[in-house]
Structure formats: C-alpha cells, structure tokens
Amino acid sequence: MARATQGLLTAEPHLVEQVITDDARINLLAEKCEEHACSMLALQSPVARDLRTVVTAIKAAEKIERMGDLAKHVATTARMRYPTPAVPATLVDQFAEMARCGVAVCEHLGQVIAAPTGGDFRALAGADDRVDALHREVLDAVGLADPPYPIQVAVDVALLARYYERFADQAVSVAKRLDYVVAGTMPDEPPT
Amino acid sequence: MARATQGLLTAEPHLVEQVITDDARINLLAEKCEEHACSMLALQSPVARDLRTVVTAIKAAEKIERMGDLAKHVATTARMRYPTPAVPATLVDQFAEMARCGVAVCEHLGQVIAAPTGGDFRALAGADDRVDALHREVLDAVGLADPPYPIQVAVDVALLARYYERFADQAVSVAKRLDYVVAGTMPDEPPT
Helix, strand or coil: CHHHHHHHHHCCHHHHHHHHHHHHHHHHHHHHHHHHHHHHHHHHCCCHHHHHHHHHHHHHHHHHHHHHHHHHHHHHHHHHHCCCCCCCHHHHHHHHHHHHHHHHHHHHHHHHHHCCCCCCHHHHHHHHHHHHHHHHHHHHHHHHCCCCCCHHHHHHHHHHHHHHHHHHHHHHHHHHHHHHHHHCCCCCCCCC | CHHHHHHHHHCCHHHHHHHHHHHHHHHHHHHHHHHHHHHHHHHHCCCHHHHHHHHHHHHHHHHHHHHHHHHHHHHHHHHHHCCCCCCCHHHHHHHHHHHHHHHHHHHHHHHHHHCCCCCCHHHHHHHHHHHHHHHHHHHHHHHHCCCCCCHHHHHHHHHHHHHHHHHHHHHHHHHHHHHHHHHCCCCCCCCC
16 A cells, blocks of 8 residues: 555556555465465364454455555556546645555554554554544545546545545454454444 | 435435444344354364355355445435435436346345355356446546536545445355355456
C-alpha cells in the first residue's frame, strides 16, 4: 500500500506495476498459509491457544490477501489515469495520511504476528478511527467542492478513499484476531 | 440485499430500517457459527471432508457477514438521501438487475449450503460476470453522462455499484468454497 500510494500520488508507473505483481504473490502466500493451517488441523488436532492460533492464521491470511487486492485497486486506478494524477493536489495530504495510518498498522501487525503479545488492538483501532475520519473528510470535500471536481475525479477519489478505509479496517481486524489468540476472548468491536 | 435494493429504488424508509436491524442479527449468527465450528475442531478433530466442511463454515460465515454489511451500506445510503432517491431514474434498471443477480446467487447458495452438491461454482460465476459488466456499465454511464450527474449522485452511484459488485463476489466466493468441500480441490479462479 505504501508503494501503491507513492505511485498514486506521484504518478510513477513502475511503482504501480510492482504492486500488481506483488498482489499475485500475496494471493499465493495466502493460499499456502491456509493449506498449511488445514494440514496442522488434520494432523495435529490442536486445542486451546494452538487451535485459536491456527484458526486466526486462516482468517488473517484471507484478510491480508484482501488488503493486497485493495493496494492493487489503488495501483490500477493510478495506472488507468496515468499520466494525470488520479488524486487532485487539494486532497493529496489526506490520502498521504490515510496511507501512513494504514501502513503503520501493517508494520505493527508484522511485529505482532512475529511475537504475539495481545492488547494491541485498542491502540491500532485509534489509527483506524483516524482513517475513517479522513475518509469522511475526503467525501465531504468532494461533495462540497466549489467549483465541483470533474465527475471522473470525484468518483475516483470516493472509491480510492474507500479502498484506504477498508485496508485499515482489515488490518485492525487482523489485530483483533491476534488479541483473541492471546486472550481467548474477542476484544470489543471498534466504534463504527 | 433484496430489501435494501427495494428501499434504495423506491425510497421506502421502513425497508431500510429492517435491513439495518437484520445486519446486526447476521453479525451475531456469524459469530455463533464460528464459535460452534471452533468447538467442533477442538472436540471432534475432524479430518478430510469433515475438516474441509468446518473450515468452509468459518470462512463462509465471515463472507456472509460481510454481505450483510454491504446490504447495510446500500440501506444507509438510501436513508441518507431520503426522500430523494439515491439512484437516478436513468440507472434504476442496472441497479435492479445487479440486485437480482446477487440475490439469485444468494438463494442458490442457501440451497447448496443445505445440500452440498458441488460443481455449482461455474454457474454462479456467470451471474458474477453479469454484475461485473453492470458495474462497469454504471461507472461508464456516470463518467460519460451529458449533462453530468450532480457530484453527490455520481459518488453515491459509484459506491453503490461497488457494494453490489462486492456482494456478488463474496457470494460466488462462498460457492467456490462449497465446491471445495465436495471436491477437495479449489475450482479455478473466476475470470477477473
């Protein structure tokens, strides 16, 4: 998503192509992850925390795969409009911040996946709230702009903002699952 | 989604409220489904087809829960614009057909979940292709309309079309999983 955003906001086509290639790799990795998890279920009959870990791996792999799709959607939108930037200069800051929040959650997730500690869900939900606020801000800016943005720009921006919002949602949802692995109970839903 | 669409296209607020209530119920049911599946994994250590069925239940519950969210998004968009219809008269037919395709896949899914037979994935992928084509048609209509739609209408329509597209995607993805339960191997990806 970091690379897709750089491609989107600077209209650099080579970054965009890399994202599209990487998405295919993420899809394969997610599939392997699920296969491996199912083998463990079949062969080792895990229980308690081990079982929660394996079920979480199955669900997290799918969510992370979906996050790759969303980054690809950002990349393909950038490519479709190239060499015109898909995001107007007036909204670049909001998109850059949505990306930063989403990517920060991902980086944190990477650490928590490697060394599950639990209790991180609430901190990450704060980043998700910020992305939700920026998402609304972008939609309001599009609805109220005077003179209005061209229709194509308005539509692109609305869809792009949604991709970022979903990306952060999925990342936080993985974090919530990781909390569940450690605690055995699901944390409360983030405010929506 | 049938009810959300009726609410969207006829601007009848009581239908919309029902969808929002039902979404909360779907969320609870999905949670119970996962809990039950995890109990089965822990207590019965299923293997082979039984294991595939339980893992499929976990993944399908999440996808169906997500489909409820998408129907709720349609409903809340209708409510936000009430009493103005969110979809302009010129695009009502496309939305009605997207809804019909998505709902037909769901009804079929209901039957296949009750009595898994496999091999239905390819037939359902056809409905998904039709929704994808309508999705593109709506986006093109919005991009090319002359005189242009008001910005708010264009943005609503683009997001709504995406909700229907995702709804059908998820439904077909559940169908694919059900094929997997029966066959033990995943069917090929639908063309994207």
